[in-house]
Amino acid sequence: MRRYGPALLLVLVGAAILRISAFSALYLRYVQAGLRPYLIVSGAALVLLGIAMAVVRRSADDAHDDDGDPLDHEHGHAHHGPRVAWLLTLPALALLLFPPPALGSYSAEREAAQRAAQGVGVFPALPAGDPVELGVGEFSSRAIYDSGRSLKGRTVRMTGFVTHGDDGTWYVTRLLVSCCAADAGTSKAEIRGADALPADTWITVTGTWHPKGKLGTDAAWPPVLDATSVERVEQPADPYEKR
Incomplete structure (x- = not known):
């Protein structure tokens, strides 16, 4: 044999x-x-x-x-x-x-808050109607770099998993990949106005952008969402967002 x-x-x-x-x-x-x-x-x-x-x-x-x-x-x-x-x-x-699970909060929390250099500029207008469905990565980019403030006054809805900060804050988080899990990066938004859920819980959160800091600076990171509703959901078949 x-x-x-x-x-x-x-x-x-x-x-x-x-x-x-x-x-x-x-x-x-x-x-x-x-x-x-x-x-x-x-x-x-x-x-x-x-x-x-x-x-x-x-x-x-x-x-x-x-x-x-x-x-x-x-x-x-x-x-x-x-x-x-x-x-x-x-x-x-x-x-x-026993296929290994997708990357989760442990991987997200291990990554430093380093983001690719990106200049402040005007983003395309968002679709009409609220709430508008956005990926966590797109919400983060618009909140930090969009000089046109396209998120202002809009209700957005995002899906991701829960991660926690050291100071009691919590976030809706998504991992972004270009090719595979090996090149995954993190995008997240701080959630305010709702009780924290356990880490790695998948949620769909609806709310409005809470501006903070100067555009394009570390003071604007991570962006903040004032939540109006948080719903537990199943992990999507594709757990990653594309860069």
Whole structure:
């Protein structure tokens, strides 16, 4: 059985990739939606490669058995690799059986409040009608950099998860990605006028922008939302916002 270890490992990894991409939306915890076809192709290729390796190995074993030469038989079965190599199957089994969750409050709180340099300017007008649906990242950008004050007098609604500050403040937070979870950055808005909920609770919050600080400065970060309603919701299938 140890001779088939590499083939089994390839099949397990491929099956795990197919499980999270072809048969569910779990891949959205780790990468952008546009990468799904590449994951499916990669997973299928690994499964097929593992099966092909097992078939080739089986054929070689049958050939040795039919040959009947004890020297060849001994040579063909003497080297199997270290037993510890089987530990390589554990990560594949873990991904197959217990996919890791999406990044949450721990990742968000570990990131320093550093934001890409962005000049103050006029943003496009918001759609008519209140409340207007905004991503946490867009709300934050408009609150900090929009000289046209497009948020003024508007009711907005955002969805994200709860994080807590050291001073008792709490935030609606969302992680922003360009490609995958490895490049995730944090965007958040302080919530005022509502009781804090446990960290990592997903919520939809409705309220109005509370201006603070000078535009484009650290004093304006993080932006503030005066909440009129906070509703618990299920984690969305895609937990990240796109940068």
